[in-house]
Amino acid sequence: MHASTEALPVVVIGAGPIGLAAAARLIERDIEPLVLEAGPGAASAVRDWSHVRLFSTWSEVIDPAAEKLLAPTGWVRPDGATYPSGGDWAARYLQPLADVLGNRVRYDATVTGVSRAGRDRIVDADRESRPFAIHLTGPGGEERILARAVIDASGTWSTPGPAGGSGLAALGEKAAADRITYRVPDFKDPSVRSRFAGKRIAVIGSGASAFTALAHLADLAKSGDGKGTHATWILRRGISGSTFGGGEADQLPARGALGLAAKAAVDGGFADAVTGFRTEAVERDVDGRGRGHGHGRVTLVGEDGRRLEPVDEVIVLTGLRPDLTFLGELRLALDERLQAPIALAPLIDPNQHSCGTVHPHGVKELSHPEKDVYLVGMKSYGRAPTFLAMTGYEQVRSIAAALAGDREAAERVELTLPETGVCGGAGLFDEPEAAEQGGGGCCAPTIVTIGAGPASSGGC
Incomplete structure (x- = not known):
């Protein structure tokens, strides 16, 4: 790498918890970061689920290097034993951290492409000595x-x-977009309550987010303004002993309580379960028979030809996937199933992952054929649903050490993750393919970034 390239900043895409921690770790190593955030403020994605409570406590979601930057400002560390909501996390930690970083964070900066300067994907010559070129759009237009x-x-x-x-x-899913949401609704919002109260709602998914929706729809049904609210819970597999997670055996108590709350919603008659159903079509229901187009209810049609009773709303909670479109000119080595780095995928794959912890990992597992480019945080997990903030903090600690030339620190493991003790089926995975394919026993996710606190707490 040329000396002029060494003087350039390390660009961090995203001012969420892991991106900001990466910036803090780089500063700790005397490397200048530049964080590019598409939203108007720090942690824009976290703010979208501000009403949702984390399964991790405050002590588990604060990066040590970030805390060192915050300490001189008079920042007060929240009680480490309590569970923050997404809104708490953003307001009390992430935005203050971004404020400390100052002009090292740029907002309203959407990255549209990343490449080697002067080298497209197929050119080998002098590739690794070239800096990266990041194209973005912002208030001033296009920029490089x-x-x-x-x-x-x-x-x-x-x-x-x-x-x-x-x-x-x-089929028809996009046309029915006004009846479908892909997030856990904030039932404390009066407009959201009005949308769902007294309605029939389909909930598609079998993970923690689906549990959250079921529990809160049951709470809505029991409230004065929600009488008649009823959920149809749609699972792509059957119900087994692990469907609701580990309950009291789960070493993440908030997650275990959430599974029990979802089970109570079903047992209490506030939700009916439809198993083995894979949605093939979403049809507008005008005449009550599930046919036609209009603004009435919608009917879900399965691959096996089953037609469910019409519903007013559909909540789709089938997991998340990475956006790789702006990385197309880089040479990435990604697992063909999970879209995670090849060396990391076996550690997190729900088709293979056995009971126990996800092994802490760093630069070795996150490296690609394209030198000095890394996917971290949830992005590194691709489609796997088992991520924990602590894991991301360890990732960026290792990467910062590697960029500073400290290979010993980069390859050293500085994180121990607790085991859940929850085994036997992919009970909390949003995409439960392992259970359907007979891929062996999987743990319920040891590590989760977002979810609900205990139902009795009032948090989502």
Whole structure:
């Protein structure tokens, strides 16, 4: 790498928890970061689920290097034993951290492409000595920035999975967009309550987000303004002993309580379960028979020809996937199933992952044929649903050490993750293919970034 390239910043894509932690770790190593955030403020994706409570406590979602930057400002560390909501996380930690970073963070900066300067994907000559060229759009229009390395922490929030059982949008899904949401609704919002109260709602998905929706739809049904609210819970597999997670055996108590709350919703008659159903089509229901087009209810049609009773709304919670479109000129080595780095995929693949922890990992597992480009955080996990903030913090610690030339620190593991003790089926995976394909026993996810707190707490 040329000396002029060494003087360039490391561009971090995304000012979420892992992107900001990456910036803090780079500063700790005397490397200048530049964080590019598409939203108007820090943690824009986290703010989208501000009403949702994390399964991790405050002590598990604050990066040590970031805390060192915050300490001199008079920042007060939240009680480490309590569970923040997404809104708490953004307001009390992530935005203050971004403020400390100052002009090292640029907002309203959407990255549209990353390449080697003067080299497209197929050119070998002098490739590794060339800086990265990052194309972005912002308030001033199009722009090009050069960087010595790129850390993509843009996450997966912007690309939720569809309702369709094949991984593609179901026929008619886009046309019925006004009746479908791909997020856990904020039932504390009066307009949201009005939309769902007294309605029949289909919930597609079998993970923690689906549990959250079921539990809160049951709460809505029991409230004064929600009488008549009823959920149809649609699972692509059957119900087994692991469907609701580990319950009291789960070492993430908030997650275990959430599974129990979802089970109570079904047992209490507030939700009916439809199993083995893969959605093939979403049809407008005008005449009550599931046919025609209009603005009435919608009917879900399965690949096996089953037609469910019409519903007023559909909540699709089938997981998230990475947006790789702006990385097309880089040489990435990604697993063909998970779209995660090849060396990382076996550690997190729900088709193979056995009971125990996800092995802590760093630069070795996250490297690509394209030197000095890294996918981190949720983006590194591709379609796997088992990510934890602590894992991301360890990733960027290792990468910063590698960029500083400290290979010993880069390859050293500085994180120990707790085991869940929850085994036997992919009970909390949003895409439960392992259970359907007989791929062996999987743990319920040891690590989750977002979800609900115990139902009794009032948090989502």
